[in-house]
Amino acid sequence: MSEAVMLEAEAGAEAGAEAGVDAPLLRVANLTKMYGRITGCLDVSFDMRSGEVLGIVGESGSGKTTLLNCISGKLAPTSGSIAFDARRHGLTDIYALSEPDRRRMQREDWGFVHQNPRDGLRMRVSGGANVAEPLMNLGQRHYGAMRQATSDWLARVELDLKRVDDKPRNFSGGMQQRIQIARNLIHNPRLVFMDEPTGGLDVSVQARLLDLLRELVRDLGLAAIIVTHDMAVARLMADRLMVMKDGRVVETGLADQVLDDPQHPYTQLLVSSVLQI
Amino acid sequence: MTTPAIRVENLSKLFTLHNQGATVIPVFEALELAVYPGECVVLAGDSGVGKSTLMRTIYGNYLPSGGGVHVLHDGAPVDITRAAAHTVLDIRRRTLGYVSQFLRVIPRISTIDLVIEPLLENGVPADEARARAVALLNALRLPQAHWDLPPSTFSGGEQQRVNIARSFIREYPVLLLDEPTASLDAANRAIVVDLIKAALAKGAAMVGIFHDLDVRDAVATRLFNVTEFKAVA
Numbered sequence: 007m008s009e010a011v012m013l014e015a016e017a018g019a020e021a022g023a024e025a026g027v028d029a030p031l032l033r034v035a036n037l038t039k040m041y042g043r044i045t046g047c048l049d050v051s052f053d054m055r056s057g058e059v060l061g062i063v064g065e066s067g068s069g070k071t072t073l074l075n076c077i078s079g080k081l082a083p084t085s086g087s088i089a090f091d092a093r094r095h096g097l098t099d100i101y102a103l104s105e106p107d108r109r110r111m112q113r114e115d116w117g118f119v120h121q122n123p124r125d126g127l128r129m130r131v132s133g134g135a136n137v138a139e140p141l142m143n144l145g146q147r148h149y150g151a152m153r154q155a156t157s158d159w160l161a162r163v164e165l166d167l168k169r170v171d172d173k174p175r176n177f178s179g180g181m182q183q184r185i186q187i188a189r190n191l192i193h194n195p196r197l198v199f200m201d202e203p204t205g206g207l208d209v210s211v212q213a214r215l216l217d218l219l220r221e222l223v224r225d226l227g228l229a230a231i232i233v234t235h236d237m238a239v240a241r242l243m244a245d246r247l248m249v250m251k252d253g254r255v256v257e258t259g260l261a262d263q264v265l266d267d268p269q270h271p272y273t274q275l276l277v278s279s280v281l282q283i
Numbered sequence: 284m285t286t287p288a289i290r291v292e293n294l295s296k297l298f299t300l301h302n303q304g305a306t307v308i309p310v311f312e313a314l315e316l317a318v319y320p321g322e323c324v325v326l327a328g329d330s331g332v333g334k335s336t337l338m339r340t341i342y343g344n345y346l347p348s349g350g351g352v353h354v355l356h357d358g359a360p361v362d363i364t365r366a367a368a369h370t371v372l373d374i375r376r377r378t379l380g381y382v383s384q385f386l387r388v389i390p391r392i393s394t395i396d397l398v399i400e401p402l403l404e405n406g407v408p409a410d411e412a413r414a415r416a417v418a419l420l421n422a423l424r425l426p427q428a429h430w431d432l433p434p435s436t437f438s439g440g441e442q443q444r445v446n447i448a449r450s451f452i453r454e455y456p457v458l459l460l461d462e463p464t465a466s467l468d469a470a471n472r473a474i475v476v477d478l479i480k481a482a483l484a485k486g487a488a489m490v491g492i493f494h495d496l497d498v499r500d501a502v503a504t505r506l507f508n509v510t511e512f513k514a515v516a
Contacts (some may be wrong), residue, residue: 213390246368253288271301
């Protein structure tokens with residue numbers, strides 16, 4: 007992280023909202039992850055702004071999950087940088103932060119919605135406690151306020167408040183996913199990562215959950231990165247798409263443009279392979 | 284002379300089908316078109332000549348092979364074919380509406396929620412948005428019993444009216460109309476013609492494709508023949 011960039015970020019913050027509009031929330035530069043000789047992702051660069059929803063599409067093994075894990079601080083890249091405009095630090099290379107600082111930033115500024123709710127929830131504590139926990143981790147100690155925020159969020163994701171004390175395993179897959187979403191949004195993050203958020207759900211549950219996610223993203227002005235292999239989900243959720251193949255980004259652009267007028271041979275193949283009903 | 288709401292400049296488009304032996308399909312080239320506020324330019328030419336392709340390129344949905352499309356947004360022309368994704372989306376949210384023949388929406392969302400969505404995106408309070416949607420759906424004679432239902436089971440004409448309601452609820456300064464009356468009966472066509480004329484009178488700029496000659500003659504301020512710019516294979 008160069009001092010010049012830090013100073014620029016500070017100057018931007020001082021100049022107020024006007025100058026901040028075009029400042030990136032996230033800047034990924036020349037990101038590469040190798041697993042020995044095997045390529046995870048190769049030379050990926052992009053910027054994101056707040057309020058923007060980026061979809062990453064590609065088939066299994068294309069490197070989308072590797073990329074998501076690198077960006078979200080779970081997997082150190084082999085080379086390249088990921089700068090994020092953290093509330094506490096300004097635009098900073100996340101891997102240049104100390105481990106505790108990076109973890110705190112992840113808790114404060116980010117959310118991560120896993121495909122399998124079991125990976126994102128604590129299965130031994132109640133649904134309500136799962137939703138409240140991020141607030142507790144951030145130092146909130148007022149029980150009444152936490153209880154209130156929790157029930158607000160449970161209502162927002164359309165869960166029955168009478169079931170606040172039930173353990174996650176007693177909820178259906180779709181409801182578990184709603185708990186996971188509430189848990190990841192309650193602390194008002196600036197950026198949310200989603201890995202196939204509707205991947206394991208029945209189509210009937212999927213549609214309603216996608217609508218909920220879209221509504222939340224719009225109302226909260228969230229930035230989100232959504233990894234999906236489902237082109238329909240990409241069309242509904244994403245403003246912008248990145249298409250990955252063999253670890254590289256082969257095409258990027260406005261979501262409907264990439265889907266309706268794909269330029270790269272691989273994207274054309276991907277789009278033309280979608281089954282119609 | 285005022286600035287055109289849309290200026291298409293030296294636009295060319297060809298499709299390359301990489302998975303079909305890299306077949307190249309040329310559509311149009313060196314296409315020039317300016318559309319001013321209060322104008323409804325109707326695209327003419329045979330089926331397959333590229334009318335819808337031109338429309339989609341103006342919307343930023345198709346990527347041109349060359350040239351640009353400048354849309355008047357917040358008082359200044361912006362080349363939608365080169366603008367960043369967030370700028371294109373902002374242009375579509377506030378300036379440029381598009382009515383297609385088909386309704387493509389999230390399943391299981393009620394008609395009224397679909398219709399108010401463009402207003403909510405522009406920060407209109409939910410109550411006011413609902414009131415405007417009710418007025419418009421009544422004007423379009425969509426039965427009230429339908430409003431709380433998702434439109435997936437509606438007839439073609441009913442779906443098309445939901446689509447029209449979604450676009451006309453916002454008074455977009457620039458509107459693209461791709462066969463908005465294709466599956467409507469005569470009475471409903473007349474209602475849509477009135478909506479279009481009212482928007483024109485308020486200074487909207489429009490580009491349309493209408494195969495129905497009565498509708499075309501009722502709304503067109505001039506015709507634009509896409510065939511003249513046909514690219515040679």
